[in-house]
Amino acid sequence: MAKETLRILDERTNADYSVSVNKGTVRAMDLRQIKTGPEDFGLMTYDPAFMNTASCQSAITFIDGDKGILRYRGYPIEQLAEKCTFLEVAYLIVYGELPSEQELRNWVNEITHHTMLHETTKRFLEGFRYDAHPMGMFISTVAALSTVYPESRNVHDREMRKLQIYRLIGKVPTIAAYTYRHSLGFPYVYPDNDLSYSENFMNMLWRMTEPKYDANPALSRALDILFILHADHEQNCSANVMRAVGSSQADPYVSIAAAAAALSGPLHGGANEEVLKMLDEIGSKDRVPAYIDQVKAGHGKLMGFGHRIYKNYDPRARIIKWAADQVFATTGKNPKLEIALELERIALGDEYFVKRKLYPNVDFYSGIIYQALGFKPEMFTVLFAIPRTVGWLAQWQEMLEDPERKIARPRQIYTGYGERNFVPIEKRTVQKSAAGQ
Ligand code: CMC
Numbered sequence: 001m002a003k004e005t006l007r008i009l010d011e012r013t014n015a016d017y018s019v020s021v022n023k024g025t026v027r028a029m030d031l032r033q034i035k036t037g038p039e040d041f042g043l044m045t046y047d048p049a050f051m052n053t054a055s056c057q058s059a060i061t062f063i064d065g066d067k068g069i070l071r072y073r074g075y076p077i078e079q080l081a082e083k084c085t086f087l088e089v090a091y092l093i094v095y096g097e098l099p100s101e102q103e104l105r106n107w108v109n110e111i112t113h114h115t116m117l118h119e120t121t122k123r124f125l126e127g128f129r130y131d132a133h134p135m136g137m138f139i140s141t142v143a144a145l146s147t148v149y150p151e152s153r154n155v156h157d158r159e160m161r162k163l164q165i166y167r168l169i170g171k172v173p174t175i176a177a178y179t180y181r182h183s184l185g186f187p188y189v190y191p192d193n194d195l196s197y198s199e200n201f202m203n204m205l206w207r208m209t210e211p212k213y214d215a216n217p218a219l220s221r222a223l224d225i226l227f228i229l230h231a232d233h234e235q236n237c238s239a240n241v242m243r244a245v246g247s248s249q250a251d252p253y254v255s256i257a258a259a260a261a262a263l264s265g266p267l268h269g270g271a272n273e274e275v276l277k278m279l280d281e282i283g284s285k286d287r288v289p290a291y292i293d294q295v296k297a298g299h300g301k302l303m304g305f306g307h308r309i310y311k312n313y314d315p316r317a318r319i320i321k322w323a324a325d326q327v328f329a330t331t332g333k334n335p336k337l338e339i340a341l342e343l344e345r346i347a348l349g350d351e352y353f354v355k356r357k358l359y360p361n362v363d364f365y366s367g368i369i370y371q372a373l374g375f376k377p378e379m380f381t382v383l384f385a386i387p388r389t390v391g392w393l394a395q396w397q398e399m400l401e402d403p404e405r406k407i408a409r410p411r412q413i414y415t416g417y418g419e420r421n422f423v424p425i426e427k428r429t430v431q432k433s434a435a436g437q
Contacts, residue, residue: 232391
């Protein structure tokens with residue numbers, strides 16, 4: 001049997017080393033022994049943007065980017081989207097197994113009874129300007145919950161963590177719905193415990209004067225499916241932030257707020273909002289070829305296309321396309337769909353995109369559904385953050401229980417000055433690089 005080791009010949013010293021290979025990976029710390037002399041710190045790896053570095057071991061989500069496979073805890077995303085409710089999948093992601101009927105009942109009951117916000121948190125939300133971006137309100141309000149639940153700092157207490165998990169999964173739809181109502185100037189609607197997770201979210205978004213909200217089943221199921229598809233995606237930018245912030249033993253509310261901040265960027269979850277802006281800018285199907293030419297010439301990106309891991313069709317985008325048809329059967333077709341389909345058709349046949357393996361990702365079609373459901377583009381990333389809270393919590397919990405856990409603290413290659421003497425202010429000259437400040 002082949003040895004699970006890697007031999008390294010250091011041609012600077014002619015020294016020979018052998019390091020273990022485990023699951024196709026070498027430990028960066030095993031390279032530290034490789035030195036040119038006693039003064040040498042030892043060899044490090046350099047990997048900006050983590051292009052080829054595993055930052056943890058995880059049993060939550062599996063992605064094969066070349067084959068377009070996504071599984072939560074081993075179950076294919078297609079099966080989960082077809083057969084489960086979002087809270088069932090949330091249980092699976094957090095605890096590792098699908099729940100029994102009794103376990104699911106208890107779980108749903110716990111989450112449902114933690115949907116209410118403290119009245120002071122409601123007033124906190126009222127302090128935002130009428131045109132505040134919903135994602136900014138969402139991030140700040142989740143962080144503010146840290147002041148309501150100071151006991152959550154006790155991150156090593158499993159029972160305490162469980163309570164925060166119920167609270168966070170329960171409260172994020174309420175916060176999201178309140179940011180939406182705030183931007184419209186409508187009164188906030190309290191959660192209704194008789195409704196399912198997505199029906200209740202719709203109730204808090206859209207109930208006006210009717211005594212009981214009656215959710216359209218096709219729309220609430222489509223929302224549930226969208227939530228399932230967005231629930232986790234292994235070590236993406238925001239999951240990495242969740243683990244990094246959580247590794248300092250910060251409480252889960254501020255850690256989730258930090259992860260949501262990472263999600264808000266246009267290269268990550270903010271892309272769904274950008275896709276709609278792009279489709280607006282294109283305006284009509286006949287202008288798609290010109291827009292693609294512009295992208296190929298280096299002016300901007302095709303938003304909702306490309307992925308660090310998927311070098312094949314994003315399996316979530318395929319399911320979203322199917323869910324879009326279910327939504328449009330109720331709401332009527334979103335006219336943007338025609339432009340999006342034409343963009344996809346042309347891009348998938350164009351050498352620029354084919355060569356770079358750029359396919360539609362989850363954000364390409366989700367915004368079109370959200371818009372058909374009646375959301376403004378500013379709400380789209382908040383709709384992503386609700387289900388992703390589940391993934392962040394599972395990643396956080398796994399990190400805290402990992403025996404190898406330590407505070408996340410990367411190294412750097414220092415490229416600045418060597419030691420130099422202080423210059424008094426009257427002797428300093430204006431530096432060219434700073435002059436334009
Ligand atoms: N449109 C046009 N060209 C692109 C695009 C795009 N959307 N994405 C990548 N490229 C090009 C890029 O310019 C580069 O070309 P070249 O080799 O000539 O320099 C090549 O493809 C490789 O791209 P990269 O930037 O090295 O890839 P990355 O893995 O660092 O970035 C990405 C991945 C998702 C940030 C990027 O594809 C992108 O910016 N896409 C648009 C934004 C987007 O849709 N983001 C959502 C991602 S999925 C959901 C989520 O994470 O929340």
